[in-house]
Amino acid sequence: MVNITINHLETSVPEGTTILEAAREIGVHIPTLCHLDLPDIKMVNRVGTCRVCMVEVEGKWNLTPACSTAVTPGMVIHTDTLRAIRARRTVVELLLSNHPRECLTCERNGTCELQSLAAELGIREIKFKGPRIHTEKDTTSYSIVRNAEKCVLCRRCETMCNEVQTVGVYSAVHRGFDCLIGTAFDLPMLETSCTCCGQCVSVCPTAALTETDDSAEVWEAIANPDLYVVAQTAPAVRVTLGEEFGLPVGTQVTGKMTAALRKMGFDKVLDTDFAADLTIMEEASEFIHRMKHGGRLPILTSCCPAWVKFIEHQFPDLLDIPSTCKSPHEMFGAIAKTYLARKLGVDPAKMVVVSIMPCLAKKFEARREELSGHEVGSNVDYVLSTRELARMIREAGIHFNALPEEDFDGVMGESSGASAIFGTTGGVIEAVVRTAACWLDPENPNPQIDFQQLRGIEGIREACVEFAGQKFCVAIAHGLGNARKLLTDIQEGKAQYDAIEIMACPSGCVGGGGQPYHGNNMEVLTQRACAVYNEDKGKSVRRSHENKEVLALYKEFLGEPYGEKAHELLHTRYQKRDQI
Amino acid sequence: MTQETAEWTEPAEPAEGYPEIDALFDSLPNKNGALIPLLHKAQEVYGYLSQEIQVYVAQKLNIPAAKVFGVATFYSLFNLEKKGQFKINVCLGTACYVRGAETILAAFEKELGIDQTETTKDGMFTLDSIRCVGACGLAPVVMIDDKVYGRVTPGDVKTIVDEHLGQGGQ
Structure with a gap:
């Protein structure tokens, strides 16, 4: 232990502790900007670039960055001297002198960390005048918009993309005043290996990285009387949307969300959970088919579009292992524009499917060539993130918290508990196992429903489940760095599994890149996951193959699961992509 | 060439x-x-x-x-673009500057038809400026690769260029 003094308070902390950590421990607040420690997902950004956390250390002539300086025995630290306070103000003023000060019209107005910092330090005037960096916005990606003019060079995105996700799209490039966090060869984002997971957006303190905004197009479609606009909502949206309206983290707002969508003017308010059940029917069938016919195992879940893009760029030799199932919202689109359109007597060409997703990669996915075509055009026309939906609800003047609870519309609105847990890490594989357990052991009068061994928050988990006298080994990874480890083991023949679930975002979709900002607090993700499991528990039907609307769909339209019609509408293919 | x-x-x-x-x-x-x-x-x-x-x-x-x-x-030492066969560097250090280095640079720009940092279309010359090379007594100074030219006048520029054009490809 090391004895130190901070602002005349004596304390003792373990060796290696930084001044910032020690100060936080005893309730002394030091402002920070670039610093970000998320130990749960092994994200450590201690680059010390912003100098906002400067403090005075007795015996040192210059000021010291608290975030990246370890305490030493007998250190006497002052965080609240005039010199330290002035230095921090100067640093923020310098940052602001090269920042477009357009807070009123900025996407991050109200959630920007630089804005809060300026408020906290009471900045009223920026003394420094000089040239500002001017760059073009990169709007090439279907998911993420880069605006380097608003970048404070904190390098959180770089750490997230390189260390946590191991994708490596960002790096500090060029030099001095021209330095920016850019891509290889200044390539537009669309031409890089970016998986569109949006985790960089989740940790960006400003609006340098934001999601593409599709709300205007959706409002247009809703207002167009010739179009029939269908909304579908992902499992993880209903447990986070409330946060945008000040409700406690983990509040389930399924009923209010449905009511809000109806008020906004969607013609049908339906549920991606229905399609999650459909996905399980197909994926469990594909799994059993591969098992019985000597197909390649493990089977990898394919619900997560960022993970699918990751394997296409990084492991092109493994493209035969992911399940060929489209992701649930894409299945939904394909069925809505055929089966549902026919049932409703709506011209499929006039039907617009809007997916409300916790995800930014779904925006990219919706633009994939292989997910349009057939007779239906694009399966999904627009994807909105949870944040975008919240903005639209506010824009429409809807008092969200006062809304009554309403149900989804029918035909594609029913869902099981198995689909609800798609929203968190381990959920998809548990849903598959629930159904496979029944199908492979039809004699068992009381098949298992809850598979606790598949739940949890560790980055890579493995477990074996047994039914019908057979043992199945499954693995679960969330976060693309963990996915890479698992895939490398498979590639090298070190790991033998029957099935694997991979989600690109830490904690799965509850931590998705399109979710309300978690404020750098990972506890939020755990609470959201709890809400997902509560939703599951509250359902009367908890296995996908018992969903009556799904069964009706097969009976009336699709025929057999994994059959010909199902292949045509519900399955897809993958393509090799460059690594850059 | x-x-x-x-x-x-x-x-x-x-x-x-x-x-x-x-x-x-x-x-x-x-x-x-x-x-x-x-x-x-x-x-x-x-x-x-x-x-x-x-x-x-x-x-x-x-x-x-x-x-x-x-x-x-x-690192400015790394080139990301192909350079010409001859690298012309006009010294813009203080001594050279006060003795008219800017007019020398302008003369090279005119003679070669390129701006500073650019390379001629035929791939022969890249024009750039440097700071003091420590030969202030010879100001203004021009360096072509490792060779130093001292007391250069704008009138010398064409001769220097032609001399190298003659060497090109040898």
Whole structure:
């Protein structure tokens, strides 16, 4: 232990502790900007670039960055001297002198960390005048918009993309005043290996990285009387949307969300959970088919579009292992524009499917060539993130918290508990196992429903489940760095599994890149996951193959699961992509 | 000018690999920190760091191409574009400057039809400026590759260019 003094308070902390950590421990607040420690997902950004956390250390002539300086025995630290306070103000003023000060019209107005910092330090005037960096916005990606003019060079995105996700799209490039966090060869984002997971957006303190905004197009479609606009909502949206309206983290707002969508003017308010059940029917069938016919195992879940893009760029030799199932919202689109359109007597060409997703990669996915075509055009026309939906609800003047609870519309609105847990890490594989357990052991009068061994928050988990006298080994990874480890083991023949679930975002979709900002607090993700499991528990039907609307769909339209019609509408293919 | 006599060799297609880079990589006892030596070697052999070479080095070291590009753009010593056979550097240090170096630079720009930092279309000359080369007694000074020209006047510029045009390809 090391004895130190901070602002005349004596304390003792373990060796290696930084001044910032020690100060936080005893309730002394030091402002920070670039610093970000998320130990749960092994994200450590201690680059010390912003100098906002400067403090005075007795015996040192210059000021010291608290975030990246370890305490030493007998250190006497002052965080609240005039010199330290002035230095921090100067640093923020310098940052602001090269920042477009357009807070009123900025996407991050109200959630920007630089804005809060300026408020906290009471900045009223920026003394420094000089040239500002001017760059073009990169709007090439279907998911993420880069605006380097608003970048404070904190390098959180770089750490997230390189260390946590191991994708490596960002790096500090060029030099001095021209330095920016850019891509290889200044390539537009669309031409890089970016998986569109949006985790960089989740940790960006400003609006340098934001999601593409599709709300205007959706409002247009809703207002167009010739179009029939269908909304579908992902499992993880209903447990986070409330946060945008000040409700406690983990509040389930399924009923209010449905009511809000109806008020906004969607013609049908339906549920991606229905399609999650459909996905399980197909994926469990594909799994059993591969098992019985000597197909390649493990089977990898394919619900997560960022993970699918990751394997296409990084492991092109493994493209035969992911399940060929489209992701649930894409299945939904394909069925809505055929089966549902026919049932409703709506011209499929006039039907617009809007997916409300916790995800930014779904925006990219919706633009994939292989997910349009057939007779239906694009399966999904627009994807909105949870944040975008919240903005639209506010824009429409809807008092969200006062809304009554309403149900989804029918035909594609029913869902099981198995689909609800798609929203968190381990959920998809548990849903598959629930159904496979029944199908492979039809004699068992009381098949298992809850598979606790598949739940949890560790980055890579493995477990074996047994039914019908057979043992199945499954693995679960969330976060693309963990996915890479698992895939490398498979590639090298070190790991033998029957099935694997991979989600690109830490904690799965509850931590998705399109979710309300978690404020750098990972506890939020755990609470959201709890809400997902509560939703599951509250359902009367908890296995996908018992969903009556799904069964009706097969009976009336699709025929057999994994059959010909199902292949045509519900399955897809993958393509090799460059690594850059 | 022909290919064979050029100072640098045209970078090979990535499919064929870059043997000089491979050889240096294999000879390094510690592969950590190999990035800058590999980039130096590539520039020495090929004259500049093409995108293909940067991607090749990235794959060799198993690091993102963005990181390689970050390092290549950080150090001004690395060229990202192909340079001319002769590198003309006009000194703009204080002594040269007060003795009219700017008019010398302008004369080269006019004679070659290019601006500072650019390369002539025929690949012969790259024009740039440098700061003091320590030969202030000879101001204004022009360096062409390693050769120093002192007390240059705007009238000398054409002669100097022609002299090198004559050498081109030799």
